[in-house]
Amino acid sequence: MTTEEKPASRDGSGPARAVVLLSGGVDSATALAVARNEGFHCVALSFRYGQRHEIELHAARRVAQSLGVTDHRIVEIDLRQFGKSALTGDIEVPKNRPLEEMSSAIPVTYVPARNIIFLAYALALAEVTGSQAIFIGVNAIDYSGYPDCRPAFIQQFEEMARTGTQMGVEGRPVRIHAPLLYLSKAEIIRRGAALGVDYALTHSCYDPDAEGRACGQCDSCRLRKKGFAEAGIPDPAVYVSHAG
Amino acid sequence: MTTEEKPASRDGSGPARAVVLLSGGVDSATALAVARNEGFHCVALSFRYGQRHEIELHAARRVAQSLGVTDHRIVEIDLRQFGKSALTGDIEVPKNRPLEEMSSAIPVTYVPARNIIFLAYALALAEVTGSQAIFIGVNAIDYSGYPDCRPAFIQQFEEMARTGTQMGVEGRPVRIHAPLLYLSKAEIIRRGAALGVDYALTHSCYDPDAEGRACGQCDSCRLRKKGFAEAGIPDPAVYVSHAG
Numbered sequence: 001m002t003t004e005e006k007p008a009s010r011d012g013s014g015p016a017r018a019v020v021l022l023s024g025g026v027d028s029a030t031a032l033a034v035a036r037n038e039g040f041h042c043v044a045l046s047f048r049y050g051q052r053h054e055i056e057l058h059a060a061r062r063v064a065q066s067l068g069v070t071d072h073r074i075v076e077i078d079l080r081q082f083g084k085s086a087l088t089g090d091i092e093v094p095k096n097r098p099l100e101e102m103s104s105a106i107p108v109t110y111v112p113a114r115n116i117i118f119l120a121y122a123l124a125l126a127e128v129t130g131s132q133a134i135f136i137g138v139n140a141i142d143y144s145g146y147p148d149c150r151p152a153f154i155q156q157f158e159e160m161a162r163t164g165t166q167m168g169v170e171g172r173p174v175r176i177h178a179p180l181l182y183l184s185k186a187e188i189i190r191r192g193a194a195l196g197v198d199y200a201l202t203h204s205c206y207d208p209d210a211e212g213r214a215c216g217q218c219d220s221c222r223l224r225k226k227g228f229a230e231a232g233i234p235d236p237a238v239y240v241s242h243a244g
Numbered sequence: 245m246t247t248e249e250k251p252a253s254r255d256g257s258g259p260a261r262a263v264v265l266l267s268g269g270v271d272s273a274t275a276l277a278v279a280r281n282e283g284f285h286c287v288a289l290s291f292r293y294g295q296r297h298e299i300e301l302h303a304a305r306r307v308a309q310s311l312g313v314t315d316h317r318i319v320e321i322d323l324r325q326f327g328k329s330a331l332t333g334d335i336e337v338p339k340n341r342p343l344e345e346m347s348s349a350i351p352v353t354y355v356p357a358r359n360i361i362f363l364a365y366a367l368a369l370a371e372v373t374g375s376q377a378i379f380i381g382v383n384a385i386d387y388s389g390y391p392d393c394r395p396a397f398i399q400q401f402e403e404m405a406r407t408g409t410q411m412g413v414e415g416r417p418v419r420i421h422a423p424l425l426y427l428s429k430a431e432i433i434r435r436g437a438a439l440g441v442d443y444a445l446t447h448s449c450y451d452p453d454a455e456g457r458a459c460g461q462c463d464s465c466r467l468r469k470k471g472f473a474e475a476g477i478p479d480p481a482v483y484v485s486h487a488g
Contacts, residue, residue, distance in 0.1 A: 077321060082365075082372045112371035113364055116408055120357055120364040121326075127356035128326045148408040156404035164397040165358055 007039050009130070018133035018177070020121045022072070022146045025057030026224060027137035027180055029202050030192035032067050034179045035135040037116045037195050043129050044072040045122055049114075052175050055212045059203035066198055070127075075121055082112060095207075095217035115148035116157070119176070123161050126174045132167075137179040139188065185227025193233055200236035213240045251283050253389070259285045261376035262421070263366045266290050268303030268317070270468060271424055273379030273446050274436035276311050278423045279379040281439050284434035287373050288316040289366055293358075298321035299456045310442055315373075319365055326356060339451075339461035360401070363420070367405050370418045376411075383432065384425040398422045429471025437477055444480035457484045 007016035018040035018082035022028045035042050046060040057074060064072040116140065124132045139147040147153065153185040158176040164170035180188050192199065196239035204224040214221050251260035262284035275453045279286050290304040301318060308316040359382065366378045381394040391397065402420040406412035424432050436443065448468040449458035458465050460483040472479035 009448065065486040070276040078319065082368045090246045113368035113405075113409060116405070117361070120361040123360060124326045124357035138273060147410055150407065153404065153408040156400065156407055159361070160397065160400035161357075163394065164392040164398050165357055166391055169391040 007132070007133075010132075015039055016133065017041045017043060017129055017131040018135055019043050019126045019131045020043055020069075020135040021066060021118055021122055021137065022060045023137075024056040024202060025137075025204050026185070026192070026199060026202050026227070027139060027222070028186060029063045029137075029197050029199070030065075030188050030195070031135045031137035031177075031179060032063065032069070033192055033195035035133070035177070036067055040135075042067075042069050042134060043131060044069045045118075045119060045125055046072070046074045046217075047076045047121070047187040050057055055208055058212075059201060062201040063197075066201055073125065077117065077121075081214075085104065088226055095215065096222075107205045113148070115146070117152075119157055119161075121163060123174060127165060127167055130143055131174065131177050132172065133167045133177050135177045135179065137180050138178050139183055139185075141182065141184045151178075151181055154181070162229065184230070185223055186230035189227050189233055193231070199228075202237075204237065209240055213238050215240055251376070252348055253376075257396070259283055260284045260377065261287060261373055263287050263289055263364055263370045263373065263375045264313075264379040265362055265381065266304045266308060267381075268300040268305075268446060269381075269448050269464070270436070270443060270446050271383060271432060272304075272428070272472070273307045273311075273381075273441050273443070274432050275361070275379045275381035275421075275423055276307065276313070277436055277439040277441045279377070284377060284379075285436040286311075286313050286379075287311045287369065287375060289362075289363070289369055290316070290318045291321055291362060292318055293321045294485065300447045303445060306445040309443075310445055321361065321365075334373055338458065340466075357392070359390070359397075363401055363405075367409060367418060371409060371411055375418065376416065377419050377421050379421045379423065381424050382422050383427055383429075385426065385428045395422075395425055398425070416488055429467050430474035433471050433475040433477055437475070438479055443472075446481075447488070448481065453484055457482045459484055 011015045016039070020035050020042045022032055022044040023046065030041060032044065045065045046057055048054065048057060049060050061072065074182045119134065119136065126134055140149060140151055140152065154176050162173040165174070167174055184189065188200070204220045206218040207215045207221050214237050216225065224237065225235055249432045260283070262279050264276045264279050264286045266276055266288040267290065276286060276288065288308045290301055292298065292301060305316065362380065363380065370378055382398065384393060384395055385389045398420050405418040409418070411418055427435065433443070448464045450462040450464050458481050460469065468481065470481055
């Protein structure tokens with residue numbers, strides 16, 4: 001879809017709807033801005049899943065509001081009983097590991113099947129809101145080594161959804177849009193900045209302090225800092241200052 | 245996999261594990277018995293999803309216990325905010341509709357993306373328990389017209405999971421077993437009876453009364469009654485008696 005033509009809803013009444021997965025980080029905020037720029041009326045979907053960095057939900061609310069979203073749903077899901085991730089359990093969040101290492105190994109911050117669960121809920125919400133698209137801010141370049149951020153995964157999820165949902169069976173399959181898939185973090189930030197995203201509202205850190213300041217050392221902070229540096233745009237995040 | 249060879253766990257320590265989706269109805273109870281008979285150590289997974297017929301969770305507990313399951317997880321998910329199904333909302337459960345109609349149209353009891361959400365959670369549980377299989381009791385014959393009970397859907401979900409999970413990436417993909425896929429309800433009941441399933445413990449009705457008695461008139465009750473009748477096995481369910 002080009003940005004020139006605005007999508008219409010299937011029954012011709014008003015703009016087409018899209019469900020946008022919104023974590024409150026740089027990528028999902030940018031994906032929301034892209035969806036809006038393509039003319040979709042956006043329903044935002046966030047999850048409270050026992051994440052350490054629940055402050056990101058506040059960021060998601062601020063981002064949704066700033067981009068004109070009027071329908072933002074926050075779904076409670078409990079991944080903690082499935083344990084085993086540094087984002088939900090009590091494994092230590094790794095700090096200052098080499099950036100090269102990130103895309104070659106699955107990190108302990110991987111939450112089992114997380115994007116699969118998120119996309120499954122997004123599908124359900126797409127069915128009940130009559131949305132013809134789901135936007136997800138995954139990317140395959142600076143992607144931290146998560147298997148559920150890969151292009152083949154997104155494509156196979158879409159195919160599965162075509163077969164397994166009422167909309168698909170009735171010839172109105174939901175398309176999964178991953179507009180950041182092939183962009184570097186710097187390109188994502190440039191794209192979002194051009195679309196008016198206020199990145200001061202976003203939150204990236206896996207391990208913020210009590211005041212919500214970013215650690216600056218986890219994978220997510222380091223990818224963010226590198227992205228802003230390469231984009232030549234000042235990073236508005238507030239970081240804890242570390243000695244050394 | 246034949247029933248003669250017992251699956252071994254990948255590290256050779258003890259039997260292989262499987263996650264079994266267990267609703268407490270005839271089909272999932274039979275799928276659990278099949279998994280157990282194939283030599284899997286079973287982890288049962290049920291959901292409290294705002295269903296009208298929450299009594300089925302009691303049935304799931306009884307069934308799990310009777311078939312020797314020691315690890316049974318019940319996950320809370322809230323599909324009610326996604327509305328729109330007779331199983332979770334306040335649409336009337338249809339009664340006494342012709343059986344021929346069931347497989348030709350998607351009924352109002354369809355919960356958007358339900359099996360996709362359930363299988364996504366099962367994948368997460370498979371990852372954290374080191375399970376190499378997921379058993380789901382869907383079938384494509386007497387299947388009430390749900391799109392997420394079709395063979396192509398199961399196959400595509402398995403492919404998506406191979407790409408999108410840590411286990412898949414590491415060459416240990418989870419297999420989705422749907423052992424009832426091509427069986428009629430009567431064949432399912434005969435199979436389960438032969439494996440020692442006590443169907444008196446199961447619950448099928450979408451619209452039970454306050455004492456938990458089955459209505460006998462919803463799609464699920466009618467498929468169940470027809471199945472037991474065709475299998476030549478007495479149905480142990482307790483039905484409300486209707487005048488006329």
